[in-house]
Amino acid sequence: MAHFTVIGLGRFGITASLELMHLGHTVTGIDIDEKLAEQYAAELTQTLICDATDERAMAEISLANSEAVLVAIGEDMQASLLCTLLLKNQGVTQIWVKANSTAHHTILSKLGVSRIIHPEEEMGARVAQALNYPMVNDYLSLGHGLYVVEIKLPRLRKPATVETLIIGFEASISCLLIKRKDNLIKSPPLTFEIAEADVVLLCGTRESLIRIAPRFN
Ligand code: ADP
Numbered sequence: 367m368a369h370f371t372v373i374g375l376g377r378f379g380i381t382a383s384l385e386l387m388h389l390g391h392t393v394t395g396i397d398i399d400e401k402l403a404e405q406y407a408a409e410l411t412q413t414l415i416c417d418a419t420d421e422r423a424m425a426e427i428s429l430a431n432s433e434a435v436l437v438a439i440g441e442d443m444q445a446s447l448l449c450t451l452l453l454k455n456q457g458v459t460q461i462w463v464k465a466n467s468t469a470h471h472t473i474l475s476k477l478g479v480s481r482i483i484h485p486e487e488e489m490g491a492r493v494a495q496a497l498n499y500p501m502v503n504d505y506l507s508l509g510h511g512l513y514v515v516e517i518k519l520p521r522l523r524k525p526a527t528v529e530t531l532i533i534g535f536e537a538s539i540s541c542l543l544i545k546r547k548d549n550l551i552k553s554p555p556l557t558f559e560i561a562e563a564d565v566v567l568l569c570g571t572r573e574s575l576i577r578i579a580p581r582f583n
Contacts, residue, residue, distance in 0.1 A: 367391055368433035369411075373418045373449060375402040378464055378485055379438030383410055396427070418449040424456070434460035434480070443470045450477055501582040503565070514542065514569045517582055519562065529556040531566070535578055539570030 368391050372383045375397040383393045383406070392411040396418060397403050403413040416423050418439065429435060435458050439446040443466060453461050454477065461479045465471040474482050495505060503516040519526070532539045536556070544551040544558065545565040551558065560566065568575065 369394070369431050371396065371427075371429055371432040371435045372438055373397075373435065374438035374440065374464075375399075375406055375413070376438060376440055378440060379436070380406060382436055382438065387411070391433075394427075394432070419445050419452065421452055424449075424452050429453070429456060429458050432458070432460075434462055437461065437463040440464055440466050443467065446470065447473055447477070450474065450479060454478075499576075499579050501579070508569075511572050512569065513572055513575055514567060515575055517566050517568065519560065519564065519566065519582055526560045527556065528554050528558045528560065531560070531581060532556075532568070532570075532578060535570065535574045538574040539568055539578065541566060542569050543567040 370383075370386050370391055371394045372379050372386075373396045375383065375395050379395070379397075380402075383395050386393050387410060395403070395406055395410045395413040396416050397413070398415070398417045400415045403415040407413045414427060416427065418424060418437075435453055437446055437449055437453070439449060446463060446466075447470075450461060450463055459480070462481045462483060463474050463479050464483045464485060465474055471482055471484070492505075495502060501517050501519070503518055505516065506514040508514060528541045528544075529536075532541065541554055541558075542552070544554050544560065544567070546561060546563070
């Protein structure tokens with residue numbers, strides 16, 4: 367369990383905060399809007415009404431115990447940048463910032479924050495991938511062109527084994543896990559027989575995963 371601070375409780379900030387709470391962490395939510403701070407007081411560990419660009423007010427908030435601070439001030443680029451600078455000056459090392467435009471991104475990258483987030487683009491890419499490969503339930507990019515994909519198998523040709531799915535690509539794709547109801551079969555062997563409602567997690571290069579995609583249709 368870790369503690370996080372989320373600045374800006376708009377749609378993005380509150381969604382991230384509630385998910386962190388759901389994952390068992392504690393969250394301090396900060397917003398300049400007292401209505402929002404009051405609205406989420408019961409759902410987050412604590413909420414504070416504070417102008418995150420006000421150096422003195424921010425100095426009174428203890429950020430040292432936060433694993434990371436997420437700046438989720440979207441629209442107001444000036445406020446987002448000022449707040450980011452303040453956090454840097456206070457010695458916060460893990461700063462994640464939501465960027466709204468290319469200019470915002472460019473300045474943030476010069477400030478050297480830990481991660482710049484583009485929710486719309488990231489979500490857009492995700493939706494496009496899902497439309498493109500409807501059998502892919504979800505995916506996770508591991509970087510360097512490697513992905514973990516979760517696939518469902520609607521029209522499984524029987525009998526199907528792990529080998530049937532990845533044959534020819536054994537060197538670049540591995541089956542990490544098969545989920546069968548609430549059972550998890552970890553690193554199943556190539557001979558493992560897949561049943562129709564199974565959810566399969568594969569890890570491999572983007573290129574090879576795309577090449578085996580027709581096998582799932
Ligand atoms: P979203 O798209 O996630 O809803 P918004 O830009 O609408 O993004 O929301 C950003 C939130 O950040 C709002 O709730 C707003 O009140 C808050 N906010 C804006 N400026 C400041 C600031 N200077 N200090 C603290 N919170 C701020």
